[in-house]
Amino acid sequence: MSNNSKPVTNRRAFVQKLVGGVAATTVASSAVALSSAETPPEGKKAKLKSYAMLIDTRRCIGCHTCSVSCKSEFDVPLGVTRSWVEYTEKGTYPNVSRHFLPRLCNQCRHPQCVDVCPTGATYKRPQDGIVVVDSGQxxxxxxxxxxxPYDARFLNPETKVAEKCDFCIHRVSKGLVPSCVNSCIGEARIFGDISDPNSEISRLLTTNPTTVLRPGKGTEPQVYYIGADHSDEHENNRGWYDVRITTHRKEKGRR
Amino acid sequence: MHELTWGLPVIAYFFLAGMGAGAVTVSGSVLLRKGGFGASRFSVARCGALIGPIPVMLGTFLIVFELGQPLRAGNLFHLINLSPMSIGSWFLNIFIILSVLYAMTFMLPGSSPGDRFSQVRRGLAWVLVPLGIGVAVYTGIMLGAMPARPFWNSPILAALFTLSALSSGVASIILAGVVFRRKSKDVAIRSDYENSSYLLITSDALLIAGELLVIFLFLLFGHLTIGDIKYAMLAILPGGQMALLFWGLVVGVGLLIPLIIELFQVMPKLLHNREFKTIVSLEVAVPLAILIGGFTLRYTIVVAGQITAPTTL
Structure with a gap:
């Protein structure tokens, strides 16, 4: 990331040029919202962070504690999920296995959701790379x-606005880790700043084989996995072995 | 189980906005064109101008109440960004305002080709033709912009929606013509009517042929590629979930049958310069079939895009 003191993405800059006055007020109002969420260090130029999560699926036991703590953290309504755990079952006895895949918003480097948002309500925070939704916009x-591409977003049935995981910015900005990381009993989730080479996540990312979900979509996810099983029900069409996915999302298959 | 994030209101909007924008675009082009339509130029343009804004406004009404927060629809106009929906909303907004003004120039008492509003009318037509194309084309771009939806992720979808919109526009003008223009006993007006019907039907046949070509390219592209798009395309290929609707109603009822009937109607004059006669039953049935096809096209495309997904995680 460059050392832009003025935190503007390309789209925001474009917007400001295009309709200076009105856009400026919108940007300003969201800037006020931002500054209340996170207070940048005084004096020196704030260092830009890049938050990421690494999920070591070998340590995941599929207990759904992360899902539950996320639900209670945000009071997520019934039937929708910011964070969920998928079970992948492959094969038939005795050649059979089961894997767990914790899912959440991937906080992509190139978020498609931001590209398509017509009001600028969703944007990628330049200071830490978290993709957020301004529920007021x-x-x-x-x-x-x-x-x-990850089906990470939903329309909140109560507030009727788009919602998704935001890496718990309210906790992270106070120096805490996200709720799911905090509650994970297997310590399968590692959260941190990958722009800091000394962080635990940087160390683990560079010393382990990791994968991201749907790399072909070009989104460059910032949620990495160790030992993730990428099997999908589509493989059943080949007829070689059986793949069963349980998403634990109400009436929702994997997209 | 796939839930439809964008359901019937969105599908209906795509169809209605396309048809209305198509009708106004065709109306504007007919008005601006010298010759061809001759004396019936004004009445054909009037048909399109008067019926065009209604479906667009109806569709917009549907789409606004499809929003999670309908009262915040104004947020769309706080800025323009590069989201197809943002640009499309501006197009739609300006289009509605101008097309209503344009329709009003035809509704004023004593409106005729040479009245005092003719300059305003022509000016509005010059703006509304590209605007109407914009409204028709953006819906296809909006769907095509998402790699997460492989079925839609094709630039040619925008071309398909545009041609379909223009064709539905012509169909609605023909229908309106049957209702409002056909009755006249005056021989001169009758002959003008026949002439304009001939031109409209010929243009419609051309548009439908273009649509068939684009659908062919759309399917061919799906066939020639591998991966997500190839699998997604299975939804409308024979054996797919949407195949019957697509091939039966969209291609069969909406495109092939109207094209064949229209060609039979216009070929004698087009090739051998024989006399062209309109047939009322066909003048009603063919546009209706085209409109059914136009709606089903939006329906199959919008649903197929949402029941298919990338195939690898």
Whole structure:
């Protein structure tokens, strides 16, 4: 990341040029919202962070504690999920295995949801790379829900705006780790700043084989996995072995 | 179980906005064109101008109440960004305002080709033709912009939606013509009517042929590639979940049958310069079939895009 003192993405810059006055007020109002969420260090130029998560699926036991703590952290309504754990079952006895895949918003480097948002309600925070939704701006058009290759977004049935995991910015900005990381009993989730080479996540990322989900979509996810099973039910078409996915999301298959 | 994030209101909007924008675009082009339509130029343009804004506004009404926060629809106009929906909303907004003004120039008492509003009318037509194309094309771009939805992720979808919109527009003008223009006993007006019907039907046949070509390319592209798009395309290929609707209603009822009937109607004059006669039953049935096809096209495309997904995690 460059050392831009002025935190603007390209799209925001474009917007400001295009409709200076009105856009400026919008940007300013969201900037006020930002500054209340995170207070940048005084004096020296704030160092840009890049938050990421590494999930060591070998340590995951599929207990759903992360899902539950996320639900209670945000009071997520019934039937929708910011964080969930998928079970993948492969094969038939005796050649059979089961894997767990904790899922959440991938906080992509190139988030499609941001590209398609018509109001600028969803944007990638330049200071830490977290993709957020300004629930005061969102009109609930559901374009971002369509555009997310990970099905990480949903329309909150109570507030009627788009919602998704935001790496618990309210906790992270106070120096805590996200709720799911905090509650994980297997310590399968490692959260940190990958722009800091000395962070634990940087050390683990560089010393382990890791994967991301749907790399072909070009989104460059910032949620990495160790030992993730990428099997999908599509493989059943080949007829060689059986793949069963349980998403633990109400009436939702994997997209 | 796949839930439809964008359901019937969005599908209906795509169809209605396309048809209305198509009708106004065709109306504007007919008005601006010298010759061809001759004396019926004004009445054909009036048909398109008067019916065009209605479906667009109806569709917009549907789409606004499809939003999670309908009262915040104004947020769309706080800025323009590069989201197809943002640009499309601006297009739609300006289009509605101008197309209503354009329709009003035809509704004023004593409106005729040479009245005092003719300059305004022509000016509006010059703006509305590209705007109407913009409204028709953006819906396809909006769907095509998402790699997460492989079925839609094709630039040619925008071309398909545009041609379908123009064709539905022509169909609605023909239908309106049957209702409002056909009755006249005056021989001169009758002959003008026949002439304009001939031109409209010929243009419609051309548009439908273009649509068939684009659908062919759309399917061919799906066939020639591998991966997500190839698998997604299975939804409308024979054996797929949407195949019957697509091939039966979209291609069969909506495109092939109207094209064949229209060609039979216009070929004698087009090739051998024989006399062209309109047939009322066909003038009603063919546009209706085209409109059914146009709606089913939006339906199959929008649903197929949402029941298919990338195949690898």
């Amino acid at each position: 969102c009109i609930g058009c559901k374009y971002c829900i369509q555009a997310c």
